Amino acid sequence: MTRAIVLGAGVLGASVAHRLAAAGADVTVIESGGPAAGTSGATFSVDVTHLKTPHSYYELNRLSSAEHIALGEELDGPAWRHPMPLVQWGNTPAERHTLRERAERLQSWGHPCRFVDPKDLRELAPGVDPAACTGDELVVHDHASWYDAPRLVRNLLDRAALQGAVIHYGVHATGLLRSGDRVTGVVAGARSWTADWVVNCTGPHAGSVAELAGSSLPMTLFPGLVGESTPVPEAALGAILAAPGVDLRPAPDDRVLSISWEIDALLPDASDAAAARPDLELDLHRRGQAVLAALRSAPRLAGVRIGVRPVPFDGLPLAGVLPSAPGLYHLVSHSAVNLAPLLGRLAAEEIMAGGPDAAGAGALAAYRADRSTAADVQDESLRTMSNQSAPAAR
Numbered sequence: 261m262t263r264a265i266v267l268g269a270g271v272l273g274a275s276v277a278h279r280l281a282a283a284g285a286d287v288t289v290i291e292s293g294g295p296a297a298g299t300s301g302a303t304f305s306v307d308v309t310h311l312k313t314p315h316s317y318y319e320l321n322r323l324s325s326a327e328h329i330a331l332g333e334e335l336d337g338p339a340w341r342h343p344m345p346l347v348q349w350g351n352t353p354a355e356r357h358t359l360r361e362r363a364e365r366l367q368s369w370g371h372p373c374r375f376v377d378p379k380d381l382r383e384l385a386p387g388v389d390p391a392a393c394t395g396d397e398l399v400v401h402d403h404a405s406w407y408d409a410p411r412l413v414r415n416l417l418d419r420a421a422l423q424g425a426v427i428h429y430g431v432h433a434t435g436l437l438r439s440g441d442r443v444t445g446v447v448a449g450a451r452s453w454t455a456d457w458v459v460n461c462t463g464p465h466a467g468s469v470a471e472l473a474g475s476s477l478p479m480t481l482f483p484g485l486v487g488e489s490t491p492v493p494e495a496a497l498g499a500i501l502a503a504p505g506v507d508l509r510p511a512p513d514d515r516v517l518s519i520s521w522e523i524d525a526l527l528p529d530a531s532d533a534a535a536a537r538p539d540l541e542l543d544l545h546r547r548g549q550a551v552l553a554a555l556r557s558a559p560r561l562a563g564v565r566i567g568v569r570p571v572p573f574d575g576l577p578l579a580g581v582l583p584s585a586p587g588l589y590h591l592v593s594h595s596a597v598n599l600a601p602l603l604g605r606l607a608a609e610e611i612m613a614g615g616p617d618a619a620g621a622g623a624l625a626a627y628r629a630d631r632s633t634a635a636d637v638q639d640e641s642l643r644t645m646s647n648q649s650a651p652a653a654r
Contacts, residue, residue, distance in 0.1 A: 261286050262612055263455040265446050267433055267469060269293075270300035271409055271597050273461035274416035275604025276611075280459075281423035283612045288453055289417070289425060290446060292432040296413040299463045302486055302567030304519045305407040305597045306346065306500050306509055310366055310373065311641035312595075316626065317576055318369060321595070324602035328405070331601045335419060340412035342510070346404035346500040347384050349395045355504055356395050362640075363399045373401045387496040392503060392551040406500055406509045409597045416604075436472045436588065443473055443587035457611050460590045464568040466578075473585035477578060478633045479592055482569040483527045487544045487561040489516040495554035506547035515562070516555065518548040527566070569594055575639025578629040579607060580616040589615070590629045594642065 262285040266277045269291035281287045291297070309321040332338020350356040363373050375397045381388050384400065421427060437445035437452060445454035460469045470477045493514040501508040511517045523540050541564050549555045570592050572578050577593035591607050593599050606624050610616050616628065 262457070264288070264457045264459060264611060265290060265453055265455040266459045266461055267291075267446065268298075268461035268463060268465075269295050269413065269417060269427065269429070270298050270461065270463055271296070271413055271416075271600035272463070272591050272593065272604060273459070274413045274420070275600040276459055276461055276591065276607050277420040277425050277427075278416040278423075279605050279608030280611065281420040281425040283608060285608075285612065286455075287420060287423075287425035288455070289420070289427040290431050290433055290448065290453070291427070291429050294429050295417055296410040298465075299567040299569060300409045300413055300597065302565035303409055303484075303569075303597060304486060304507065304509065304517060305409045306507075307403075307405045307407075307598055308595050308641060309598065310346070310362070310371065310401050310404075313640040315369060317639060318371075320577075320602065320623070321598055322371075324599045325403075325405070327601035327605070328407070328598075335415055340408040340415065341405050342408070343403070343405045344499055344510075345384060346401040346502060347381070348399040348401075348502040349378065349393050349397070349504070351394045351504045356397070359399050360397075371401075372403050373399055376400055385497055385499045385501060387494070387552050387554050388501065389551060389553045404500055407597050408512060412597070412600070433469070433472075436469075436585075438473075441584070441586060443585050456587070457615075458588050459607070459611065460588060460592075463592070463596070464570045466570055466590060466592045470582070470585070470588075470590065473582075473588050475582045475584045475588075477582075477590060477592060477629060478573045479578065480571055480573065481529075482524070482571055483529065484519060484524045484567050484569055485527060485540060485544060486565045486567060487518040487541065487548070488563045488565075489518070489545075489548070489555055490558045490562045491515055492552075492554045492557070495552055497552065501551060503551045506544070506551060508548055508552060516548065516552065518544055518561075520544055520547055523547075571642060573633040575642030576633075577603060577624075577627045579603065579624040580610075580628040580630065582630050586615075592629075594639070 266273045266289045277289050312318040312321045378393045431448045433446050435447035467477045491514040497510050506520045545561045571594045
């Protein structure tokens, strides 16, 4: 029986643990906090397939979006997935040009998106202030979704536990066991566990785990501020909105979540991400109020969270083993919520086959952790992020 230790109980760790346990592995999950206690619980969590380049990476995201649906059927209903259109618009000529160019490229790839008149906002999202859109067209992605990431994590971990996985919360890994070059287990204070594989799904801490094995990962960190409103059932937000300067989506209990790349660029770096400035929180809320009139009844956001995004240098996932530390399988990705069902399954299949080398070329071959990351940014969503903010601590 394959023995695996999964470090991290976010979306990637939960997905890998579920798939390994379902395949008959002896699975132990070690998490320093609780389920989705890190970035997975502080993320905007929408289907971002439309932002992904190159085409091969777009396809990976498209396949994972479909796998969310299949996973929901497997787990008796996708309670975490909420399908609705995603609506974009630009107010400046440059913004409108970028959106049209991207949409035309997506249409050439067979992606379902369309151009509509701004007056259709009244039907797509009745709560939007018409004055917020001064552009001459909207881009609508009809098959988008937003995800309740904490609920997804809980569903996956509950199923993994039913299949025999043992989950330890509040346990911080402080070291790795080695037999020669190979990683053979995890140390946490006075406790230790041995395994055939250790799977590094620790998100922003993945680089630190690699360093425990004398390795390094080509990744950096970007902090992001996520705001949550008080309950506003009158918002009638029937779509995910990507407006100039702010993105908005529904959240459980009639709340609205908001993010802004422009505000994220002003955050302290990831090493001090908890020190968000109140003026930035207020700015984020004002941007949301400018788009969604129902938010104007509340003077402040009900709460904010800062998620530290783990981002490989080229924006593409890192999956596999570094030559200096066999036995330690890394799985790191930006947009992890969207990619979790597919990446978790593919990584588990490789581990059960004996590792990437034994599994041979497959869907993850282009994303190996030891690849040479290109100097130029390949993922368009990372290019957008990089233009707005400087990378934080690695």
